Amino acid sequence: MSEQIKVPTMAEYMAQGKQPEILFWVGCAGSFDDRAKKITKAFVKILNKANIDFAVLGTEESCTGDPAKRAGNEFLFQMQAMGNIEVLNGYEVKKIVTACPHCFNTIKNEYPGLGGNYEIMHHTQFLKSLMEEGRLKVEGGKFKGKRITFHDPCYLGRANGEYEAPRELLQKLEVELVEMKRCKTRGLCCGAGGAQMFKEPEAGKKDINVERTEEALETAPKIIAAACPFCNTMMTDGVKAKHAEDNVQVLDIAEMIANAEDL
Amino acid sequence: MQYIPNILFCIALAAGIGYFTLNIRKIIRNIKLGQKVDASDNISQRWSNVFRIALGQSKMVVRPIPGLLHIIVYLGFIIINIEVLEIIIDGIFGTHRIFSSLGGFYGFLIASFEILALLVFVSVVLFWLRRNVLKLQRFWKPEMKGWPKNDGNFILYFEMVLMALFLLMNATDLHFQEMNNGNIISKHIAGFFNGTPESTQHIIERTAWWLHILGILVFLNYLYFSKHLHIILAFPNVYLGKVVPKGKFKNLDSVTAEVKMMMDPNVDPFAAPAEGATEAPAKFGASDVMDLNQIQLLNAYTCTECGRCTSECPANITGKKLSPRKIMMDTRDRLEEVGKNINKNGEFKPDGKQLLDDYITREELWACTTCNACVEACPVSIDPLSIIMDMRQYLVMEQSAAPMELNGAMTNIENNGAPWPYNQMDRLNWKDEN
Numbered sequence: 001m002s003e004q005i006k007v008p009t010m011a012e013y014m015a016q017g018k019q020p021e022i023l024f025w026v027g028c029a030g031s032f033d034d035r036a037k038k039i040t041k042a043f044v045k046i047l048n049k050a051n052i053d054f055a056v057l058g059t060e061e062s063c064t065g066d067p068a069k070r071a072g073n074e075f076l077f078q079m080q081a082m083g084n085i086e087v088l089n090g091y092e093v094k095k096i097v098t099a100c101p102h103c104f105n106t107i108k109n110e111y112p113g114l115g116g117n118y119e120i121m122h123h124t125q126f127l128k129s130l131m132e133e134g135r136l137k138v139e140g141g142k143f144k145g146k147r148i149t150f151h152d153p154c155y156l157g158r159a160n161g162e163y164e165a166p167r168e169l170l171q172k173l174e175v176e177l178v179e180m181k182r183c184k185t186r187g188l189c190c191g192a193g194g195a196q197m198f199k200e201p202e203a204g205k206k207d208i209n210v211e212r213t214e215e216a217l218e219t220a221p222k223i224i225a226a227a228c229p230f231c232n233t234m235m236t237d238g239v240k241a242k243h244a245e246d247n248v249q250v251l252d253i254a255e256m257i258a259n260a261e262d263l
Numbered sequence: 264m265q266y267i268p269n270i271l272f273c274i275a276l277a278a279g280i281g282y283f284t285l286n287i288r289k290i291i292r293n294i295k296l297g298q299k300v301d302a303s304d305n306i307s308q309r310w311s312n313v314f315r316i317a318l319g320q321s322k323m324v325v326r327p328i329p330g331l332l333h334i335i336v337y338l339g340f341i342i343i344n345i346e347v348l349e350i351i352i353d354g355i356f357g358t359h360r361i362f363s364s365l366g367g368f369y370g371f372l373i374a375s376f377e378i379l380a381l382l383v384f385v386s387v388v389l390f391w392l393r394r395n396v397l398k399l400q401r402f403w404k405p406e407m408k409g410w411p412k413n414d415g416n417f418i419l420y421f422e423m424v425l426m427a428l429f430l431l432m433n434a435t436d437l438h439f440q441e442m443n444n445g446n447i448i449s450k451h452i453a454g455f456f457n458g459t460p461e462s463t464q465h466i467i468e469r470t471a472w473w474l475h476i477l478g479i480l481v482f483l484n485y486l487y488f489s490k491h492l493h494i495i496l497a498f499p500n501v502y503l504g505k506v507v508p509k510g511k512f513k514n515l516d517s518v519t520a521e522v523k524m525m526m527d528p529n530v531d532p533f534a535a536p537a538e539g540a541t542e543a544p545a546k547f548g549a550s551d552v553m554d555l556n557q558i559q560l561l562n563a564y565t566c567t568e569c570g571r572c573t574s575e576c577p578a579n580i581t582g583k584k585l586s587p588r589k590i591m592m593d594t595r596d597r598l599e600e601v602g603k604n605i606n607k608n609g610e611f612k613p614d615g616k617q618l619l620d621d622y623i624t625r626e627e628l629w630a631c632t633t634c635n636a637c638v639e640a641c642p643v644s645i646d647p648l649s650i651i652m653d654m655r656q657y658l659v660m661e662q663s664a665a666p667m668e669l670n671g672a673m674t675n676i677e678n679n680g681a682p683w684p685y686n687q688m689d690r691l692n693w694k695d696e697n
Contacts, residue, residue, distance in 0.1 A: 007694045026690070028681040037693040058691040062680030070633050071669050072548065072655030074515045076677055078522040109511035114519065154634040159510025185639055186325075189577040194633030198672035198682050202630040205582030212577075 005044050009058040010091045020055040022126070023093045025107065027100035028063050029229035035236065036229035042258035043099050043123055049263055050136045054097075060087050064106040071195040078114065081106070085116035099123040099254060101155035101228045102193075108160065122156055124166040124227050124253055131172060140174030141260035148175040149221040151212065151235060152187035153228035166227045169253050173260055178219040188212050190234035197230050213238025217248065224250045265357075272354035272476075279480030286487035290564055293602040296611075297557040305506040312644065317501040322642035326571070329393070332386040336422070339383035340494065343429070346376050350476050360439060373445030377430065381448050384426040391419045401570030404579075406589040411568055414489050421482050425475060432471035435464045493567035497643040500565040503558045504644025509635040512652060515547065548656030551617040552598045555650060562645040563595035572637035572647060578630040585630035587637035587647035593622035594650060619654055628654050629666055 013020050024047070029036040047054050065080030088096075096118050098104050104122045111118070121129070130136035150170060156162050163184045170177050182188045191201065191208030201207055213235055216224045224239070226232040229252070236250045251259075302309070315321045320337065324330035349362045363369050394402045394415060402415065433439055433449035440446055440453050456464055486492050493500075524530050549555050572587035573579050579586050597618045605611050619625075631651045638646050658664045665673065672682040680687045 005694065007691070009691070026693075028683065031690045031693060032681055032683055032685045037696065040693055056691065059688050061690055062687065063676045063682060065676070067682050068673055068676055069512060070652075070655075071665055071673065072652065072657075072659035073665070073673055074518045074547065074656055075522065075660060076673055078514065078518050079525070080676060080680070082522055082526055105508075105510040109508055110514060113514045154632070154636075155510050158635040158639050160508050186575065186636070188580070189632045189634035189636065191577060191581075191632060194631050195669055195672065196632050199629070199666050199668040201581075202578070202583045202585070202626055204578070204630075208577045208581050208632065211581050 005041060006048050007044055008055045010055045010060070010093075011058070013055050014091060019092065019094075021053040021095065023088070023091075023096045024054045024056050025064075025096050025098035025100075025103050025120075026056055026061060027098055027103045027229070029233075030099055031061070033229060033233065035233055039099055039229055039232065039252040039254055042252065042263070043254040045258045045263040046127065046136065046254060046261075049261065050130055052130070052135075057087065057091075062087075064103045064111075066102040066106045067195040067198060069106070069110070070193070071198075077110075081111055081114050081116065085111060085114055088116060088118065093118055095119045095121075097121050097123055097126040099227075099229065099252070101153040101159070102230065105155040105159050122162060122165065122227070124156070124169055125162060127254070127257065128165045128168055131169070138169060138172040138257055139260060140172075141262070143223075143256055143260055144174040146175050146222045147178060147220060148223045148225050149178050149180055149216050149219045150183070150225045150227075151180070151190065151216060151231055152184060153226070153231050154187070154189050154193050156227055157187055158185060166225070166253050169257065170225060173256060175223075178221060180215050180219055182215065188215065190228075190231040190238075192230035192234045197233075207238075207241075209234035209238040210241050213242055213244075217242060217244055221248060223256070224248060225256065226250055226252050269355060269357045275477060275480060276351065276354065279483060283483050283487070286484070289602060289606075290487065290492075292605075293598050294557050294560045294564070296553050296598070296601065297555050297560040298553075300556040300558050302503050302558065308506045309502045309504075312504060312506070313498060313502050316504075316642070316644060317498050320642070322640075325640075325642075329390075332389055335379070335382045335386045336390075339379040339386075339426075342379055343376050343383075345372065346429070347476070347479060350472070354476060360436075363439075363442065363444070367444070370442075370445035373433070374447040377433065377445070377448040380426045380429050384423060384430075387419050387422045387426070391416065391423075394419075401574040404570065404573060404586060404588070406586055406592055407568070407570070411490065411592065414491075415568070417485070418489060418491050421478070421485070425478050425482065428471045428475040428478060432468055432475055435459075435468040435471065437461060437464060437468075490566065490568045493565050493643055496561065496565040500558075500561055501644045503561065505638070505646055505649075509638055512649075515656070518547070546657065547660040548658070549650070549653035550619040550657045550661070552594060552601055553611075554657070555594065555618075555653060559646070559650055559653075560594070560598055562647075562650075563591050563598060565643055566591040566595065566645055567643075568592060569642070571640040571642065572645070575636040575640040577632055577634060577636065583627075583630040584624065585627040587651075590623060590627070590647045590650055591645060594618065597622050619657065623654065625658065625664070628658065631655075 010023065026040055030040040062084055063080050064084060065077035068080065069077035096107060101122060104120060107116065107118060108120045127136060131138055148170060150166055152163060167177065188211065189208060190212050216235065224235050226235055232250055232252055239245050239248050239250055320334055323333050349360065352361050353359060393399050430449050430452055433446060434452035435456055440450060546554065552560060568588055570588050576585060576587050601611055604614055628651055633648060635648060638648050675682050675684050679685060
């Protein structure tokens with residue numbers, strides 16, 4: 001690592017009597033999962049590079065409750081949600097950015113009804129806005145001309161209608177974007193949603209992530225771009241199951257942007 | 264004596280419409296067994312959906328071939344019904360082609376009916392071939408055996424016969440053929456009857472006329488017993504469809520009240536409930552159709568079993584038991600069973616059965632990834648996912664019957680704020696790791 005990353009917490013900001021421009025909601029995967037932590041760090045490096053005034057909740061952050069809700073445990077979901085909302089409202093948080101579409105969806109759609117009203121953006125939307133405001137330069141670099149396919153996360157795409165922000169970032173990276181047969185509104189799930197990430201799949205003839213990875217590999221990509229830590233894990237496992245890991249990488253768009261800049 | 268046909272016609276019409284009304288009232292009663300739901304929001308969005316999705320068929324054309332064929336049949340259905348108006352007036356008053364005095368405009372109307380009738384006939388034959396010869400996968404899933412399969416074909420036969428009768432009736436109508444006004448298709452069929460005596464042609468014309476209108480009345484009454492109700496229910500169903508982002512699942516208010524109380528340090532846990540306080544609902548989630556809401560039950564009657572949801576479902580694609588279409592079919596079957604129980608007993612007498620387990624298995628419910636592909640795919644805004652979620656809520660909150668690994672994840676969330684067993688105090692450790 002070239003230099004230490006700067007990750008201030010809300011508590012530190014509060015102690016100085018300041019408010020950051022955004023709260024970066026890291027999420028459980030981004031905090032604990034070894035693969036997803038790399039995405040978190042890549043995103044932080046971009047924020048540092050662009051001099052974005054941000055903070056994290058750190059140890060005050062807790063699961064949004066998405067997997068509990070989708071598993072049917074509304075009690076646990078609302079307990080998590082109200083706990084988080086209390087912390088967020090306590091810090092008077094206005095704007096949140098997260099690299100996890102599940103956290104994004106939950107905070108955007110399900111927190112307002114419980115008293116949590118924030119402007120929330122997925123990190124691809126936020127990076128796109130930085131780019132448009134001229135605060136972040138995204139250039140092709142090492143990805144220029146590379147054949148890349150993008151896997152739509154269900155909770156960013158179908159659930160919230162955002163198909164373009166990740167694709168626009170990929171275009172800025174000057175990649176050769178090839179779409180899978182099932183993409184955008186008809187994109188196939190990676191198999192992790194609805195709390196499936198935390199259980200074994202039901203009996204069937206194939207795992208969903210393998211089906212999706214096969215479809216991605218049909219486009220003969222160098223990289224499968226993802227925008228969700230869970231999709232990332234599922235697709236990475238799929239690529240391994242197809243013994244394609246020597247030729248195909250699964251990368252989050254934030255990682256690609258950070259890598260392009262050699263951050 | 265000369266009024267006998269008119270009287271018979273009026274009796275047939277009254278019986279046909281009467282029995283249909285009776286069954287529609289049963290449907291309304293059954294839907295009202297569900298929980299009330301407020302749909303007074305987003306009115307302009309709802310109307311726009313009706314125009315775009317229901318009238319405009321915007322979701323149908325996502326798959327261009329069946330989409331186009333369906334638009335032909337749909338337009339045919341709506342436009343040819345103007346002709347049925349004439350048939351009804353003729354039937355009641357004993358007139359013959361009462362609108363023919365409209366002259367050139369009548370010719371234009373009849374010509375469009377005839378062209379549409381032919382197009383509908385061809386489209387329906389193509390639909391039949393897709394089902395029975397090409398054997399498109401979605402029409403051959405396990406839930407499509409027996410009645411659902413036959414139902415699909417019966418509807419196509421009905422439409423073929425009705426269209427054929429309409430053209431035959433026009434072709435053998437000598438007076439109409441002499442007018443030579445709008446008989447654009449039927450004049451070619453009329454050629455086949457050149458050698459047939461006029462009296463025979465008249466009998467064929469009358470028979471076709473009667474079979475056509477009786478066929479329409481029978482078809483109308485067939486709707487209730489068939490998946491074909493969507494021709495009516497699609498419109499209210501689309502109006503009442505989800506108008507918030509697909510990812511937004513409803514928060515249970517009853518749970519909110521309890522959680523708020525739990526988190527409030529000032530609450531006296533031993534206090535008696537306040538006077539007039541609304542009681543907590545008898546149960547969380549859904550194990551039977553009465554626990555679902557009225558829109559979900561309308562969804563079930565609206566489903567025409569096209570299977571687009573199932574063919575987009577990641578669980579189904581990879582061989583799991585879950586089929587969103589089956590969720591809707593099961594819901595309707597169970598609701599009909601409950602309805603028959605009420606018909607028989609005056610009110611619902613517990614029959615030892617429920618939607619969960621007797622119709623929809625836990626294995627199906629737990630296979631869902633909540634990806635919303637089924638909701639997106641439905642051309643008439645049905646939401647199978649909401650039923651799956653309500654039933655999961657019942658399993659977890661009423662029965663503590665989540666799969667074991669999920670219980671582990673939920674315990675972790677409860678204890679340390681993450682689905683994995685990591686300490687919340689380690690949440691920022693990534694910052695200093697390499």
